[in-house]
Amino acid sequence: MALTPSLDNPRSPALLANNPRLLRHAGGADLPEGIQVTTLDAAVNWCRKYSLWPMPFATACCGIELMAVGASRFDIARFGAEVMRFSPRQCDLMIVAGRVVMKMLPVLQRIWLQMPEPKWCISMGACACTGGVFDTYAVVQGVDRFIPVDVYIPGCPPRPEQILRALMDMQDKIQRGGRLNGTALPEQILKEQLFEQSRSSPAARLLARQERGDEARFGYRLPGGSASLGANEL
Amino acid sequence: MNPTTAHPSPPTATASDPRLSRARALLEPVLGPTLKTSSFRDNLRIFVEPDQLLPALAALRDRGGFHLVELGGTDYLHYPKPSGSGKRFEVHYVLLNRDTTDRLILKVGVDPDNPSLPSATSLWPGADWLEREVFDMFGIRFDGHPDLRRILMPDQFTAFPLRKDYPLRGRGERHNFPRITRAES
Numbered sequence: 001m002a003l004t005p006s007l008d009n010p011r012s013p014a015l016l017a018n019n020p021r022l023l024r025h026a027g028g029a030d031l032p033e034g035i036q037v038t039t040l041d042a043a044v045n046w047c048r049k050y051s052l053w054p055m056p057f058a059t060a061c062c063g064i065e066l067m068a069v070g071a072s073r074f075d076i077a078r079f080g081a082e083v084m085r086f087s088p089r090q091c092d093l094m095i096v097a098g099r100v101v102m103k104m105l106p107v108l109q110r111i112w113l114q115m116p117e118p119k120w121c122i123s124m125g126a127c128a129c130t131g132g133v134f135d136t137y138a139v140v141q142g143v144d145r146f147i148p149v150d151v152y153i154p155g156c157p158p159r160p161e162q163i164l165r166a167l168m169d170m171q172d173k174i175q176r177g178g179r180l181n182g183t184a185l186p187e188q189i190l191k192e193q194l195f196e197q198s199r200s201s202p203a204a205r206l207l208a209r210q211e212r213g214d215e216a217r218f219g220y221r222l223p224g225g226s227a228s229l230g231a232n233e234l
Numbered sequence: 235m236n237p238t239t240a241h242p243s244p245p246t247a248t249a250s251d252p253r254l255s256r257a258r259a260l261l262e263p264v265l266g267p268t269l270k271t272s273s274f275r276d277n278l279r280i281f282v283e284p285d286q287l288l289p290a291l292a293a294l295r296d297r298g299g300f301h302l303v304e305l306g307g308t309d310y311l312h313y314p315k316p317s318g319s320g321k322r323f324e325v326h327y328v329l330l331n332r333d334t335t336d337r338l339i340l341k342v343g344v345d346p347d348n349p350s351l352p353s354a355t356s357l358w359p360g361a362d363w364l365e366r367e368v369f370d371m372f373g374i375r376f377d378g379h380p381d382l383r384r385i386l387m388p389d390q391f392t393a394f395p396l397r398k399d400y401p402l403r404g405r406g407e408r409h410n411f412p413r414i415t416r417a418e419s
Contacts, residue, residue, distance in 0.1 A: 102408045103388045109414055137395050137404025138387070145409070148416040 041177060048092075048118065049171035050080040055091035055115060057108060060098025062125040062157040074160040079167050088114040093170065096149075097157075099127035100140045112147045120174065122166055123149040126156045253278055253336045260298040264289040272318050279326075279339045281319050287342050288352050294329055295357055300338065302354065304328035305364035307344075307372040311398035319343025323372060325351060344374055353378040371396035 031037065054076075058066055069076045076082050085091050088111045100108055112121070123143055126132035129152050131141035143149065150173060153166045251273075257280060258269055270281040282290050294300040308324045310317035317324050321343030329338045342351060353376035354361040365376040366385040373394035376382060384391065391407060393400055 102411070105411055109411070112414060136402055137393075137400070137408060140408050140411075145413065146411050147414050 042175070045175045045177060049174040051083075052079075052081040052093045052120075052167070052170070052174075053083045053085050053091045054081055054093045054095050055088050055111070056084050056086075056095050056097065057111065058095075058097040059100060059104065060125075060127060060157075062097035062128070065157045065160055066095060066097045066124070066163065069160045069163045074164060076164065076167065079164065079171070081167055088112075089116065091115055092119045094119065094121045095124055095163075096121065096128040096143050097124040099132060099134050100143055101138045102140055103138070105140050105143075105146060108143065109147060120150045120170060121148060122151045122153065122170060124153045124163065124166070125158055126154065129154065132156060251278065253338070256334070256336065257294075257298070257338055260293050261290055264293050270318075276337075277339055278337070279318065279341050281341050281343070284342055284344070284351055287340070288354070288357070290340060291327065291329075291354055291357055294338065294340075298331060299333055300329040300331045300336075302327060302358040302361055302364075303330045305354070305361055305368065307368040307374060307396070309372060309396065309398045317343065322346040323349060323374060325368060325374060327354065349373055350375040350377055352376070355379055370394070373397065 056063065056066055068074060070082060070084060081093065088094075092115065094112060094115060096108065112119075123129045127134060127139070128143050131139050135141070140146065144152075151166045151170050153162050155162055254269075254271065257278075258267075261269060261280070265282065265286055272279045272281070280290075291302075305325070305327050308317070308326070310322055310324065318341060323344035323346060325342050325344060327340040327342075329340065330336070331338075344351060349372070351374060353365060355365065355376075356378065362380065363385055365379055366381070366383060368374050369376060369379075369382055370384040370386050371394060383389070387395065393405065393407070395404070
C-alpha cells in the first residue's frame with residue numbers, strides 16, 4: 001500500500017490494512033501486517049533527518065547556548081542530533097553560532113566545502129544572520145552572503161528551545177527533500193511563488209536594502225550584488 | 235572616612251613629584267635637564283623625540299630598573315585639542331619599576347608623512363607583538379623589528395583600521411569574498 005502525505009496516520013499498518021480506501025491507493029496489493037511501502041527518497045530522508053551530525057562552528061556566546069542544547073536539560077539527543085563532531089568530514093549539519101569576522105570567513109567557507117553531501121546549514125543568532133550589533137569593518141554582515149543557509153535562528157543569544165525548534169524545522173525540510181515548502185503539492189508551489197513575488201517586489205527590495213545595511217551610501221564595493229541579497233533565492 | 239583621603243587631589247607633574255625627580259635623574263644624561271611632561275591623575279607622561287627614544291628607554295631599563303608593560307598607539311586626527319607632541323600619531327610606552335612601583339609613560343610623536351619609529355625589540359623582546367599590533371592598526375613602521383607583519387588583520391588587508399580617517403564600516407573589505415552557492419558546494 002502506498003503512503004501519501006495527505007493521510008492522517010500513514011505509519012499505522014493496522015489502519016492501512018483495515019481501510020479499503022487506502023488499499024486502492026496501493027493498487028489493491030495485499031501486504032502483510034507490519035509492511036509499509038514508500039518511496040526510497042522518503043525513507044532515506046527519514047533516516048537522514050533523525051541522524052544529523054552537527055558541526056558546531058561556535059565563535060561566540062551562541063556557542064554556550066549550543067552546549068546547553070547538548071546537555072541533559074534540553075538534550076538534543078531526543079532529536080537524534082547529539083553526535084557533535086569537530087571534523088567537518090564527519091558532519092552534515094553546520095551550525096554557525098556567533099559572529100564571523102573577515103579573517104574567519106575563508107575558514108568557514110573551507111569547512112563548509114569539506115563537509116560531505118548532503119549537508120545543511122543553520123545560521124544561529126543575530127550575529128551569524130546579520131552581523132548583529134557588530135557593524136564594523138571586520139565583521140561579516142550575515143554568513144548567508146557567502147555560504148548557503150537553510151534555517152535562521154533569531155536571538156542574542158537564542159534560547160535552547162529556539163535551537164530545538166530550528167532543528168525540527170530542519171528535519172521537516174530534509175523530509176521534504178531539501179526545500180522547506182516542498183515541490184509536490186500545487187498549493188505549495190503557489191505559496192512558493194507568492195513568497196518569491198513578495199520578496200522580489202520593489203517595496204520588499206527597498207525594505208531589504210534598509211534592513212541589510214547602507215553600504216551603498218558610502219560607495220562600498222559589493223561583489224555579492226546590492227544590498228537586496230537573497231531576493232532571488234528561496 | 236575622611237573625604238580628603240577617599241578622593242585625593244590628582245597629583246600633577248610638578249617638581250615636587252618624587253617620581254619625576256627620579257626619572258629626571260635617570261634621563262638627564264640622555265634628554266638634558268629639561269623634560270617635557272604632562273600628567274593626568276596619577277599618570278606621568280614624558281615626551282621624547284623619536285631619535286631620543288631608544289637611549290631614553292635604555293637608560294630607564296638599565297639604570298632605573300624599568301620594564302615594558304604596554305605599548306600602543308593613538309591617532310589624534312579629529313581630537314579637539316592638539317596632541318601633547320603636536321604630531322598626529324603618538325606611540326606610548328608604559329614602563330613599570332616593580333621595586334619602587336613607579337609607572338612612567340614615554341610618549342613619542344610620529345610624523346604622519348613618514349610614520350616610523352625605532353623598534354624597542356632590542357631592549358625588550360616582548361615588544362615584538364605589541365609593535366606588530368601598532369603597525370597593523372596605525373601603519374607605523376618600527377625600524378629594526380625582526381618580523382613586522384600584520385598580527386590581527388589578514389595579510390591581504392591593505393588599510394590601517396584604527397586610523398581615524400578609516401570609516402567604521404570599512405571600505406567593503408568585509409564583503410570581498412567569493413559567494414558559495416548551494417550548487418557549487
